[in-house]
Amino acid sequence: MLPPVASEAAGLLDLKSVSRTVRAGQEIVTEGKRCNAVFLITEGIAIRYRILRDGQRQIINFLLPGDFAGVTSCRIESALYSIKTLTQTTYSPIPVPRLLGLFDTHPRLAAKLFWSFSCETAMLGERLIGVSRRSATERIAHFLLELLTRLQRIGLADERSYRLPLTQEMISDVLGLSIPYVNRVLQQLREAGLVRIKDQLVVIENIEELAALADFEHSYLEPLSIGEVVAEPG
Amino acid sequence: MLPPVASEAAGLLDLKSVSRTVRAGQEIVTEGKRCNAVFLITEGIAIRYRILRDGQRQIINFLLPGDFAGVTSCRIESALYSIKTLTQTTYSPIPVPRLLGLFDTHPRLAAKLFWSFSCETAMLGERLIGVSRRSATERIAHFLLELLTRLQRIGLADERSYRLPLTQEMISDVLGLSIPYVNRVLQQLREAGLVRIKDQLVVIENIEELAALADFEHSYLEPLSIGEVVAEPG
DNA sequence: CGTCGCTTTGATCATGATCAAGGGATGTGG
DNA sequence: CCACATCCCTTGATCATGATCAAAGCGACG
Secondary structure, three states: OOOOHHHHHHHHHHOOOOOOOOOOOOEEEEEOOOOOOEEEEEEEEEEEEEEEHHHHHEEEEEEEEEEEEEEOOOOOOOOEEEEEOOOEEEEEEEEEHHHHHHHOHHHHHHHHHHHHHHHHHHHHHHHHHHHHHOOHHHHHHHHHEEEEEEEOOOOOOOOEEEEOOOOHHHHHHHOOOHHHHHHHHHHHHHHHHHEEEOEEEEEOHHHHHHHHHHHHHHHOOOOOOHHHHHOOOO | OHHHHHHHHHHHHHHHHHHHEOOOOEEOOOOOOOOOOEEEEOOOOEEEEOOOOOOOOEEEEEEEEEEEEEOOOOOOOOOOOOEEOOOOEEEEEEEEEHHHHHHHOOOOHHHHHHHHHHHHHHHHHHHHHHHHHHOHHHHHHHHHHHOOOOHHHHEEEEOOOOOOOOOOHHHHHHHHOHHHHHHHHHHHHHHOOOOEEOOOEEEOOOOHHHHHHHOOHHHHHHOOOHHHHHOOOO
């Protein structure tokens, strides 16, 4: 259940033929190394991150099925970020020239692709606001809701819960918090009857209250009814 | 002295004919209101920001000549962010359908545009890392160096200084700090002989040391020698 | 001359980091 | 079957970065 843009691209580029599957914990892009392809994730979950000079890790975002990984990681010289799988993951590398060739051969698809990337940027903007201006509790709540919404979009979450290998360390690395503090905040959320995380299962017990707490507005995740904009002529 | 991509786009779209000039302090996009165009800034400086529910302002980034403003602000329903000018600014609105039409008519340009946007995302990623994991001093140093580099690219900064109406409040709103603390950190940087800000003139007195302090790596701002990637055939 | 916008200073407070250690699964080799 | 290692979660005590509150200085400008 990939988003339309992703499956359309996959079809056009005949990506199945070159897809690869790796197990959990593999790096598919390494920061600082040359990288001249982007990757369409078709199954599995990965993170994009950077290790800072003091050894801290900052996770930039989570890559879910349908996401194009590496567009912002790739630079001509070297990748800006590393990408590592959290679960068994299937992905298709798309050489950058091939991707850009799409602009010549399938402009309409390219336009959609372009617009869908603007969604990633919007997510980053929201995360920036969160990390910059929100309390630890708000950040954690917001982050868990963002994941819920994104996973629902691709059919990997039900009404109020989802399953993924999310450690407290990862939460701290996404949000710029310390592990013990994440632990304490999660306890509070649990005691408040808002969220329960247990054995890789995240259950949002009270979505409305949590969303209010987090000031969560999911409009920035809306899939942009691009059809209205790039209407087929006639 | 606009970047090549911007001036190429401007030429093709015959934007001069519809350019507008507004004075400092004007909002050209308002969060929450409908917005169905993006804006190519040709002169002047603006900020993109959001006012949070508690009244705090988070500045997402600075828009300089050559930047396309509003791609991430625009959603079909309503803008995610506001954009306000800091100086007198000239800009050209580009209706979204027109922009997307470029993908049909000038795929090569569209590809460049696409790639240049990935630069904005990279900047956001860096800012996220900064706000999330760096100390106030590092953040401020990093921010001032980023501005220096970006302004140099478009000929608006010399070797080590630039002029723009940057208040301490704005620095605090970009970086998620309080005004008094920004003030104190700036004093330290001044006393250390690293940076001096006076009367809208920012002087980096010791670039190397400041860059080391900030762990500043400007590769993420590199203009991506896209020519190598989208080489004209033949 | 008063007001407004910005900078500066001081005192106190608190959010969240850090340090240190223990606990509970799960897995692995002897 | 047990030692032990590893990974992750949890808890406690202390510390510090940076927020908050309050007020004063300082031009510029009408």
